[in-house]
């Protein structure tokens with residue numbers, strides 16, 4: 001394709017994908033959202049966001065590719081590093097600015113906000129303006145800031161806030177020493193979870209162990225981590241599995257490493273035919289029980305959910321159930337540990353059981369390889385001239401891969417890597433359910 005034709009094709013992709021998104025918003029609520037509104041659009045909390053995420057993947061990918069092509073490279077290069085959004089988001093989250101602004105629907109002057117949170121007003125104004133420029137908060141008048149649809153996500157009641165917190169605290173701390181871990185002979189070639197960059201930084205403060213040991217040590221920290229998993233439902237659009245996978249055909253589901261039930265709670269509400277077993281470490285299940293008693297007491301009363309402590313490296317999950325669901329579990333661990341988990345799950349399977357691994361499937365940048373996977377397994381490849389992996393439209397997959405490296409010395413995997421792991425554990429891939437961001441890989445006993 002000639003250079004100019006590529007730009008024209010990208011413009012067409014931007015146009016059609018934006019129009020697809022507009023149509024979806026209109027179909028789900030009659031109107032399109034605005035950046036300034038505070039109320040969520042009905043589509044924001046929809047269980048199935050696959051169509052919207054499909055449109056946004058193309059829109060973001062095509063837009064970034066077009067602007068990187070047209071902008072001077074020096075301009076784009078510095079854009080890659082001059083990203084202080086997370087430092088400003090840390091201020092907003094630590095100081096509960098969204099919650100405060102809820103009391104000031106017409107906005108609050110930074111001088112008044114400064115008195116409430118004890119941050120120097122002129123510095124605070126710069127933080128708020130940077131975030132507002134990104135679309136998070138609204139500068140309604142000079143130095144007067146109000147909430148908007150995006151900033152409302154940082155409200156205390158929203159679990160996404162806990163995932164933001166995990167990133168601005170732990171991932172940022174790991175990122176700051178990442179290069180050092182690559183060069184330090186002690187850690188450079190290690191894939192031990194205890195040598196992950198975040199733990200490397202913690203070691204210097206006298207804290208040992210791996211990430212989950214660190215989480216266990218402090219109730220507030222652990223509870224925030226588990227709440228952040230509920231945030232993933234919206235971030236990754238993971239709950240689409242509830243409408244795409246035929247849970248109505250099955251009667252038992254084991255949520256392996258299910259945490260507080262970020263997946264199982266909505267499952268219990270939407271598929272009342274299913275009996276759920278949640279396996280996790282004992283401390284996680286204490287929190288799980290109290291959340292279920294509040295958020296889904298009917299499932300507890302009807303014995304549709306049981307909580308069973310399990311160390312998935314050492315124990316076999318409840319045997320002979322229909323579905324074994326592992327969401328964001330395998331990506332937390334390097335290959336050796338992941339193989340142990342899958343081997344234990346394999347031992348639990350009955351002849352008709354299925355294993356569902358719900359994770360990102362890292363796309364290739366080789367169009368040839370991506371097309372092989374597309375024709376054999378149905379994984380979607382982006383149309384040319386987009387990069388075959390949708391480029392920036394799929395950026396979170398690669399960012400989360402880095403988060404896994406920083407926190408756990410682990411990774412998101414390609415389909416080939418999943419196949420190597422699953423085949424060694426005695427599992428056979430039956431189908432890949434592409435949910436526009438993460439995928440669900442369905443396995444049977446080989």
Ligand SMILES: C[S@@+](CC[C@H](N)C(=O)[O-])C[C@H]1O[C@@H](n2cnc3c(N)ncnc32)[C@H](O)[C@@H]1O
Nearest residue numbers: 229257258259262280281284310311312327328
């Ligand atoms: C990334 S979270 C995913 C939670 C849940 N699957 C979800 O998607 O919401 C990882 C989970 O693995 C659990 N976990 C970590 N080590 C474990 C172990 N050795 N045995 C069982 N669960 C473990 C953690 O407590 C946590 O709930």
